[in-house]
Amino acid sequence: MKHILSVLLIAGLLTGCQKHSDHDDHDHSAHAGQDDAEMCREHNVPEAECGICSPGKLAPGESLKVRLPAADSARVAGIATVPATTGTISDAVECYAELAFNQNKLAQIVAPVAGILREVNVDLGSPVAERQTVAKIWSAQIAETVAKAVLSHQTLERERKLRADGIAPAKDLEEAEAAHRAACQQARMLGFSEADVDAMGAAPDTEVYLEVRAPFAGEIIAREAVRGSLVEAGKPLFTVADRSTMWAMLNVPETALSRLQLGQTVELQVDSLPGRTFTGTLTWIAAEVDERSRLARARAEFANPDGVLRARMFARARVLTRNATGAVVVPPSAIQQVEDSPIVFVKLADDLYEARGVRLGAKYNGQVEILAGLKPGEPVVVEQSFTVKSQFLASRLGAGCAHE
Numbered sequence: 406m407k408h409i410l411s412v413l414l415i416a417g418l419l420t421g422c423q424k425h426s427d428h429d430d431h432d433h434s435a436h437a438g439q440d441d442a443e444m445c446r447e448h449n450v451p452e453a454e455c456g457i458c459s460p461g462k463l464a465p466g467e468s469l470k471v472r473l474p475a476a477d478s479a480r481v482a483g484i485a486t487v488p489a490t491t492g493t494i495s496d497a498v499e500c501y502a503e504l505a506f507n508q509n510k511l512a513q514i515v516a517p518v519a520g521i522l523r524e525v526n527v528d529l530g531s532p533v534a535e536r537q538t539v540a541k542i543w544s545a546q547i548a549e550t551v552a553k554a555v556l557s558h559q560t561l562e563r564e565r566k567l568r569a570d571g572i573a574p575a576k577d578l579e580e581a582e583a584a585h586r587a588a589c590q591q592a593r594m595l596g597f598s599e600a601d602v603d604a605m606g607a608a609p610d611t612e613v614y615l616e617v618r619a620p621f622a623g624e625i626i627a628r629e630a631v632r633g634s635l636v637e638a639g640k641p642l643f644t645v646a647d648r649s650t651m652w653a654m655l656n657v658p659e660t661a662l663s664r665l666q667l668g669q670t671v672e673l674q675v676d677s678l679p680g681r682t683f684t685g686t687l688t689w690i691a692a693e694v695d696e697r698s699r700l701a702r703a704r705a706e707f708a709n710p711d712g713v714l715r716a717r718m719f720a721r722a723r724v725l726t727r728n729a730t731g732a733v734v735v736p737p738s739a740i741q742q743v744e745d746s747p748i749v750f751v752k753l754a755d756d757l758y759e760a761r762g763v764r765l766g767a768k769y770n771g772q773v774e775i776l777a778g779l780k781p782g783e784p785v786v787v788e789q790s791f792t793v794k795s796q797f798l799a800s801r802l803g804a805g806c807a808h809e
Contacts, residue, residue: 448470448472449472450470450472450757455469455470455472462743462744462746462762463743463746463748463760463761463762464746464762465762465763465764465776465777465778466761466762466777466778467761467762467778468751468759468760468761468762469759469760469797470753470757470758470759470760471750471757471758471759471760471793471796471797472756472757472796473756473757473758473793473796474756475756476755476756477755478756479755479756482789482792483788483789484786484788484789484790484792484793485786485787485788485789486752486784486785486786486787487735487736487739487784487785487787488781488782488783488784488785489733489734489735489775489779489780489781489782489783489784489785490733490734490735490781491731491732491733491734491781492731492732492734492772493728493729493730493731493732494729494732494734494766494767494769494770494772494774495723495725495727495728495729495767495769496725496726496727496728496729496766496767496774497672497723497724497725497726497767497769498657498658498661498664498665498723498724498726499721499722499723499724500655500656500657500658500661500700500721500722500724501655501656501719501720501721501722502653502654502655502656502673502705502719502720502721502722503653503654503717503718503719503720504651504652504653504654504675504714504715504716504717504718504719504720505651505652505653505654505716505717506626506646506648506651506652506716507646507647507648507650507651507652507706508652510621510623510646510647510649510650511644511645511646511647512620512621512644512645512646513641513643513644514539514540514617514618514619514620514641514642514643514644514645515639515640515641515642516542516617516636516637516638516639516640516642517542517594517595517596517615517617517638518542518544518546518547518595518615518638519544519546519635519636519637519638520542520543520544520546520547520615520635520636521542521543521544521633521634521635521636522540522541522542522630522631522632522633522634522635522636522642523541523542523543523614523632523633524540524541524614524632525539525540525630525631525632526538526539526540526541527539527540527625527628527643528625528628529625529626529627529628530624530625530626531624531625532622532623532624533619533622533623533624533625533645534619534622535619535620535621535622536618536619537618537619538616538617538618539617539618539619539625539630539642539643540616540617540630540642540643541614541615541616541617542614542615542617542636543612543613543614543615544615547595547613547614547615548612548613550588550591550592550595550597551592551597551602551613553588553591553592554585554588554589554591554592554597554602555602556588557581557584557585557587557588557589558585558588558589558599558602560581560584560585561578561581561582561584561585563581564577564578564581564582565578565581589602595615596615596616596617596618597615617642619645620645621645621647622647623645623646623647623648624645624646624647624648625643625644625645626644626645626646627641627643627644628642628643628644629641629642629643630642630643648709648712648714649708649709649710650706650707650708650709651706651707651709651714651715651716652704652705652706652707653671653673653685653704653705653706653707653720653722654702654703654704655671655702655703655704655705655722655724656698656700656701656702657690657700657701657702657703657724658699658700658701659694659699659700659701662690662694662701664724664726665687665690665703665724665726666687667687667688667689667690668686668687669686669687669724669725669726670684670685670686670687670724670725671684671685671686671687671705671707671722671723671724671725672684672722672723672725673685673705673707673720673721673722673723674720674721674722675714675718675719675720676719676720676721677718678713681713683707683708683714684707685705685706685707685708686705686706687703687704687705687724688704688705688706689703689704690703690704691703703724705722705724723769727767729766729767729774732766732767732774732775733774733775733779733780733781734772734773734774734775735749735772735773735775735779735785735787736771736772736773736787737768737771737772737773738787738788738790739773739785739786739787739790740763740765740773741790741791741794743760743794743797743798746762747762747763747764747765748760748761748762748763748794749761749763749775749778749779749785749786749790750785750786750790750793750794750797751779751783751784751785751786752784752785752786758786758793760793760794760797761778761779762778763775763776763777763778763779764776764777764778
């Protein structure tokens with residue numbers, strides 16, 4: 406209903422102005438007095454300030470007045486105002502992003518030697534602790550390496566005793582020590598410590614397994630290991646990821662790169678997690694721009710304590726480049742465009758409004774920052790502002806009151 410009334414009001418405004426333009430008493434050039442020549446009799450405002458009689462492009466802070474035909478025109482058309490307020494608003498570079506695992510906390514667990522998988526101790530999604538055993542491998546090479554280490558240790562202990570009793574020469578002890586060091590080095594390369602070697606020497610009939618361990622705490626996100634299978638050295642068995650932090654790979658427009666700096670705060674919203682905003686830090690900006698898309702890659706890191714962020718999720722990111730406190734803000738519905746310039750309409754009286762040029766700043770969370778042209782507390786039109794704009798543009802539509 407308000408829309409119909411607005412259309413009727415606009416039509417009435419245009420018709421009324423055209424009607425007056427057909428009468429001699431509306432021809433400002435016919436007025437003899439200086440005061441009459443300076444006033445718009447139709448709209449009862451100084452002619453130089455009349456937005457209908459003297460239309461023009463408004464720079465920030467410049468204004469023209471717009472008179473409605475009657476005191477109740479705003480009520481009939483449903484025009485409503487709210488005072489401009491102050492608040493905190495953040496300017497930002499907005500872009501799309503895709504989540505990825507933190508590559509510094511992602512690792513493949515491989516078979517260090519060829520052998521047979523005798524045990525597989527974890528599955529997909531299993532949490533693992535640092536140094537936890539995830540699989541056991543048996544092979545003749547493993548058994549031989551451990552046996553050599555055990556034998557070299559026994560030989561060393563014997564030579565030490567003989568040397569202490571003055572029976573063996575120093576050369577034999579030195580050779581035994583060198584052989585033991587070499588054998589232990591081979592065992593360490595497979596993950597066995599000297600304590601492991603000593604324990605296996607104390608239980609010679611126990612079958613020797615190589616325990617494959619997790620390099621750090623995390624979650625098993627990929628598994629290739631199958632119990633009983635023959636694996637080659639270097640073959641991936643598992644992939645472990647620490648998902649306590651995640652990366653967001655941003656696609657930043659080339660034109661916005663100059664506004665980015667490492668360490669800036671990044672806000673992330675994921676479509677599949679509505680109502681949640683994640684806060685992270687910009688940690689990397691690419692050194693090149695894609696030649697086709699003209700986008701540059703950047704990376705932000707986010708805490709993920711509850712594990713809801715997952716790799717390959719799509720998201721929308723905001724890199725905060727400026728945080729303005731005490732900013733003048735209005736709803737987006739208050740902004741109109743005239744000749745590609747933003748304006749607002751400030752209420753002066755029930756039937757009188759001021760078209761005001763403004764300069765816009767950041768736009769976020771249902772608010773638009775006004776950098777120039779508006780003061781806090783001034784009442785701006787937020788509903789049916791197009792009705793006031795139509796009256797402001799009446800002369801451009803052939804119904805103005807300006808001199809011919």
